Amino acid sequence: MDIKEVSQRAAKIRQRYHELELKYHGSKWSAEEDALAFLTDAGIVGRLVMDQQGWWPKTSDDQLDYKIGECIWWLATLADQTGLSLEDCIRHFLDQRERDLK
Incomplete structure (x- = not known):
């Protein structure tokens, strides 16, 4: 799957969540709320990696792959909400790191 497909699929899923937010809460989440949700999931990724590597008592049900995917989804969503291209x-980032590490 390429980055553009990730962005397109992420936007469709986010739109569906916006519909549910309107239905159940009367408003859609803001970009700030989405950013906080991403940070929560990023923290969970950290805990799951610690679980996997044996650095933390096992507390999860092995959803590391799912949570990493969810974090990428959040990043695609945040890029879209802020008018940025996830691919760009x-x-x-990669171009700058490669230049810096030459």
Whole structure:
């Protein structure tokens, strides 16, 4: 799957969540709320990696792959909400790191 497909599929899923938020809460989450949700899931990824590596008592049901995918989904969502291209964001980061590490 390429980055553009990730972004497109992520946007469709986020739209569906917005519909549910409107239905159950009367408003859609803001970009700030989405960013906080991403940070929560990123923290869970940290805990799951610790579980996997034996650095933390086993407390999970082995959803590391799912949570990493969810974090990528959040990042695609946040890029879209802020008018950025996920592909461009990744390219910019990788290009800069490659230049810095030569």
